Amino acid sequence: MEIFWYIIIAIVLAVFFVLDGYDFGAGIIHLFFAKNENDKEVITKSAGLFWDSNEVWLVVAGGMLFMAFPTFYASVFSGFYLPLIIVLWLIIFRAIGLEFRSQFKYQMWKDIWDKSFGVSSLLLALFFGIALGNIVRGVNLGGVKDGVSVYEGHYFFLPLWDSSFSPLSKTPGVIDWFTLIIGLISVVTLTIHGANWVILKTNSSINNKLKNIIFKLNIVLTVLTIFSLIVWQIVNPNSLDNFMNNPYLLLFPVIYLAGLFGLFFIKKIKKDIYSFVLSSLLIVGGITSSLASLFPVLLPSINKVNVPLTIYNTSASEYGLSVALNWGIIGFILLFVYMIIQKRLMGGKIDKMDYGH
Numbered sequence: 001m002e003i004f005w006y007i008i009i010a011i012v013l014a015v016f017f018v019l020d021g022y023d024f025g026a027g028i029i030h031l032f033f034a035k036n037e038n039d040k041e042v043i044t045k046s047a048g049l050f051w052d053s054n055e056v057w058l059v060v061a062g063g064m065l066f067m068a069f070p071t072f073y074a075s076v077f078s079g080f081y082l083p084l085i086i087v088l089w090l091i092i093f094r095a096i097g098l099e100f101r102s103q104f105k106y107q108m109w110k111d112i113w114d115k116s117f118g119v120s121s122l123l124l125a126l127f128f129g130i131a132l133g134n135i136v137r138g139v140n141l142g143g144v145k146d147g148v149s150v151y152e153g154h155y156f157f158l159p160l161w162d163s164s165f166s167p168l169s170k171t172p173g174v175i176d177w178f179t180l181i182i183g184l185i186s187v188v189t190l191t192i193h194g195a196n197w198v199i200l201k202t203n204s205s206i207n208n209k210l211k212n213i214i215f216k217l218n219i220v221l222t223v224l225t226i227f228s229l230i231v232w233q234i235v236n237p238n239s240l241d242n243f244m245n246n247p248y249l250l251l252f253p254v255i256y257l258a259g260l261f262g263l264f265f266i267k268k269i270k271k272d273i274y275s276f277v278l279s280s281l282l283i284v285g286g287i288t289s290s291l292a293s294l295f296p297v298l299l300p301s302i303n304k305v306n307v308p309l310t311i312y313n314t315s316a317s318e319y320g321l322s323v324a325l326n327w328g329i330i331g332f333i334l335l336f337v338y339m340i341i342q343k344r345l346m347g348g349k350i351d352k353m354d355y356g357h
Helices: 002-033 037-048 056-068 070-079 081-100 107-137 177-201 207-235 241-245 247-265 272-294 318-345
Strands: 297-299
Touching: 002 037, 002 056, 002 107, 002 177, 002 207, 002 272, 002 318, 037 081, 037 107, 037 177, 056 070, 056 318, 070 081, 070 297, 081 107, 107 177, 107 207, 107 272, 177 207, 177 272, 207 247, 241 247, 241 272, 247 272
Parallel strands: none
Antiparallel strands: none
């Protein structure tokens, strides 16, 4: 049952980052590339019509973690308290930026909430990437100092950064040079994804320009990917062991590489949905590759005093997991029906759709 729920939660997280990822990316595109009011309006709409339904998947992932792996949930939500509060405020300001911008027609009012939407989207993409960097790097479980745990073995607390700013520190912070690299990869990936979404859902005047931007960003992403793999070996020399021991797991990096390679042909792709699928493969492949490299570990320990958190030492009881399965089936049916209806109601281009203001 532990493996089953691990797979389900991984799928839910991947779906969240594919769906809400295009919202983040649209915000970044809006911040840097939307110049005239019509483009700003339709790009805002391309995110605003979907953001609240997309974030349902984040709530579902959090609820499932609490149900299936309560020890991991408690550990992460206390250890990453500072960045989680920052993410919460960013989510709030992104949402009110979308909902408030068109309430009044004063330009200064629109500019304020445009910046709120764009900057929050950019920082959310960065922080979610940094979060993934922390997961693959590991943390100082137990808060070990001089070989002695300050907390229980499954707890930790991270400052935003350590004075050394190094992932090799015995007491690393949330932000260091390694997690920043992963954060930048996240920003570039979601910008590509958001650009593909804007092209797919709008008739924005910058759509052709966005294809050139996607091509250039894909080159940057390729360089960052290669560089991150090299430094990952410095931070965690055993990071590729799972792929060597279980070659079938190479399917996940192949998914990522398929998206990366395919996007080099963005200018030749005729159907916009194909480009969106390719950037979705980037996200799905990146997340699943990271999780596959760690399995069955959920959170590595950088010290030798406390063992890492795994799907086995953090899970709920077998009875709890089995009971949750019945309710989970009902919940997923409702979730998929809701998502299908929402996507059907808002199919096609959204330029002339009413945002409800």
